[in-house]
Amino acid sequence: MNAPDRYERFVVPEGTKKVSYERDTKIINAATFTIEREDHTIGNILRMQLHRDENVLFAGYKLPHPLQYKILVRVSLFFVG
């Protein structure tokens, strides 16, 4: 009854950007990317590839809620190169 429509899982509504970006205030060289309408399929691969980069100190992703179709990817670097 409260479930959103199934096509919401991949259709980005008008006005919202697909990828948005916010710098982290408390930690230097860290940021959070919000990618709309994606799930583990992309998130896990992104995270794996970020781990392979040498400049990356911290990389992780999460789905804040399974019924809200977006992922948050958090990346932090050793230094801004």
Add this chain to the structure above:
Amino acid sequence: VRLNEDDMEFDMIGIDAAIANSFRRILIAELPTMAIEKVLIANNTSIIQDEVLAHRLGLVPIRVDPRLFDYLSENDQPNEKNTVVFKLHVQCKRGSPRITVKSDALKWLPNGSELVKETRNATSDSSSKPETYTYFGCSQETIPEFVKNPIIPKYPDIIVAKLGPGQEIELEAHAVKGIGKTHAKWSPVATAWYRMLPEVVLLEDIEDDLAEELKSKCPVNVFDIEDLGKGRRRATVARPRACTLCRECIRGDDWEKRVALRRVKDHFILKILEDKCERVITELS
């Protein structure tokens, strides 16, 4: 590695677990297929309810290449580029025994819908063609791929409904393109899974009687005996791929020391059971 009409198995070596899993997720959810979405029911006097019948029809796999079609969104008219129309008309006469309606009763209509829309305008009749539920510009039979392969359901013996005497079903079904994320009927695979290649390592040399015992233990015959000469025999691992990790070879007293079961870290075996096999292969290549 293996490719049949209905399933396929292949290995990917040197990749990470995340990629194998994403592969599996994409195969299940994001490859497009055609499936019946709208069912226009003209007459249904059977005991199967309308919505149950429509649900069952949606799950019937259809043998057609989805790349030849476009997606149909809400504002579009259904035309020959995005809809495939099927018709089902079965009747069980009084006095004749019960009939089972199988999926081969679905007939493809290459010219589009035959059901006439009720229009309020009395003036638009007579001269022009009556308006139907689809707006086919040209017949789908003219598309070259369909000339030799008419569109039919993939398996002709799927039971859709059962009719008793005097019952009738008459309906028209429209199939559109979609992906598995929206509804599982659009998923091209029955299921897809992966596993990592098992690695069976013999920690010590196992000879003679112990070798025979080891060979007879494994239910899938992973081990083989090779002769060393001088009458001694040694056990070797012949088919690690077949190993199901049942751990039968480690049972018993001392076997733990002799046999270790592990997984090779980056060797993945993916297995896919497919309803519409051709589509998945050509989509991947």
